[in-house]
Amino acid sequence: MSHFYVVVDSLTDWKPYYSSQDVITFDDYLERVNDRSKKRIRVINLCRDYRYLKTGYYCSLLAEARGHHVLPSLMTINDLGRKSLSSIQLTDTSQLVNRLPLGNEGEQLTFRCWFGKTLNPALAKLAAKLFEKFPTPLLEITLQFKQHWQVKQVKGVSLKALVDPAEQEAFAETFEKFSLQMWRKSKTRKAYRYDLAILVNPDDPLPPSDDAALKQFKKAANQLGIATEFITRKDYMRLAEFDGLFIRETTSVEDHTYQFAKKAEAEGLMVIDDALSILRCTNKIYLADLLNTHKIPTPKTVIINQPSEQALLKLENEIGFPMVLKIPDGSFSRGVVKVENAEELTEQAKILLKQSVMLLAQEYMYTQYDWRIGILNNKPLFACRYYMVDDHWQIYKHESQDTQSGGFETLPTFEAPKAVIDIALKAAKLIGNGFYGVDIKQSGDRVVIIEVNDNPSIDSGVEDKYLGEELYHEIMKDFLLRMESLGR
Known part of the structure; x- marks a missing residue:
């Protein structure tokens, strides 16, 4: 608590x-x-x-x-107190201040913000950005117009600076949300041992969990004495309020999900997906090299960085057609193409290498379905067969306005082939002790790893088809044990 x-x-x-x-x-x-x-x-x-x-x-x-x-942290206080440091921190605010209406030469504008909020809608984005850079409960910002608006000063101020009743009311409301407490009036709230933030993206077209599954996570957590709150990327500065972070949106090293994981870990939260798992799983080049180094079976794989005639001829000789080309950070079958001949290989390699300086070329293995083994803390949790879309070679088919997916079959892990479970556990252990979905192809006696996902899909009626509510309970129970182990 x-x-x-x-x-x-x-x-x-x-x-x-x-x-x-x-x-x-x-x-x-x-x-x-x-x-x-x-x-x-x-x-x-x-x-x-x-x-x-x-x-x-x-x-x-x-x-x-x-x-x-x-x-604020001591580092933030020092940054605010040293003009040279704060100037460096303000280098990327010019775009926001330049959107403001023009002023008179030498004119100054001073405003206050509390936890990144302010009363002036025109200054809202700037206030949020400055709070992100200098996380301080109350900030006073002074802008000055010299040919264009620029930030002249940012300083922390006390509650006594808020004399306007409207500012006091706004501060109280913002503080209530920030702290999950009620400060203007009493409010009864059920006591929970821990607070868990679940990061979601309401606009994600292919989220790792649908709304029904998210509700099941919340229900399971509450039953275990864990309060949950769904947060979005706008809640970055609120992470310190929680004891744990569960990322339930598509992850990438290049976006806010990785930053959320890093900040949450720095704040001492228990995190799934942890930053290292995101780093290891979201780049297929890294993952392929990791699996190869540890002699975990995969389809024949070659890494390429240029579409030269010699390099492509080498691919043709080593892998043969058809083969699959992948960009390093694709998800849900995006950035993955199958090529049937040398002409298609040349064309698609040039297209994909405009998105990434390196590509993965893999042997194409035909199977009716891919295995997905859910691994939690190095133990198998669920097993699914994801079938290919009709008349398509992948389990997802992306069209201009729609995404199709094939059928599925969810099994108890003890009914999955032992070789499939064993290789999934070996691959997941290389990543960490978090929550992973290991994708596997099986052709006869040959079993190979396709990839390891750091935030596997958990959708209502799919991955939970066999375990039902128990699936959500097991994941939340793992969170509980991890938070208890840290002495929360």
């Missing part, structure tokens, strides 16, 4: 807001040096002065020394 302290210089600073025993003075926080009553403590530092050796500075310094998770 985690807990908030809100630290102020004087309780009168909190007078406009709903009183709480968790709002304490800096002097009181000093006295709680040996507070072990909570497994995880987060501190919102709202002291009046963050300058060097002032109370705000010491509050964050002591919080970090005590292993508490504090906002």
Whole structure:
């Protein structure tokens, strides 16, 4: 279980807001040096002065020394206090300030934001960006017009800076959402041992879990004493509120999902998918080399980086036709093409190499279905056969406005061939101890790994067809055990 302290210089600073025993003075926080009553403590530092050796500075310094998770961090305070560092941090805000209406030469505009929110809609995106760069409860930003708008100053301010009732009300509402507590009025909330964030993308056309499955995850977590909240990429700065992060949107090293995993791990959260698993699974070049190094069977595989006649001829000789070309970071069969002859190989290699400087060329193995073995913490959890789309060679067929998928068959893991389970476990162990979906082709006695997915699909009525609610319970139980092992 985690807990908030809100630290102020004087309780009168909190007078406009709903009183709480968790709002304490800096002097009181000093006295709680040996507070072990909570497994995880987060501190919102709202002291009046963050300058060097002032109370705000010491509050964050002591919080970090005590292993508490504090906002703002000492690094943020130092960045705000050193003009050279803050200037570097502001280099990519010009696009946002340039969207503002033109001003008069020398004109200044000062506004405040709380947890990245502000009252002026025109400044909302800039406020969010500055909070992302300088995570501080209350910021005061000064803009200056010199031929164009530019950020002149960013500084942390105290609650006493909020004298406008509208700003006070907005701060209270934002703080309530940020902390998952009610500060303007009392609110009954069922006590849970842990808080789990589930990262989703409502606009993802092919999410790892459908709405029904997400509800089952929530239900299973609640039954185990874990409170859940569905978050999106906009909630990046709220990660410190939680004890765990479950990523349920398509992952990539190049987007926010990887950054979420990295930040959550830095905050001490238990994370699935962890950043290292995302790194290892989402790049097929890395995965192919990893499997080859450890002598895990795969289809014949060659890595290419140029569509020269000599390189393509070598592919033809080593693999033969038909063969499959893949970009390193494709998902759900995207960026994967089958070529039947040298002409198609030349054409498709040139097209795909415009997307990536390296490609994977693999032997084509015809099978009616691919195995998917779900592995959780190095134990088999479910087994599925995903069948190819009719008159197509893949389990997914992407058309201009639609995506088709083939049929499926979900089995208990003990009914899957032992060779399939064994190779899935070997491959997953190379990635880590998280939650993986291992894709396998079986042709007679030959069993090979196609890829390992770091966020395998769990859809209602598909992967849970055999285990039902027990599937969600097992995954959430693993989260519970992991959080308990970290002393949460």
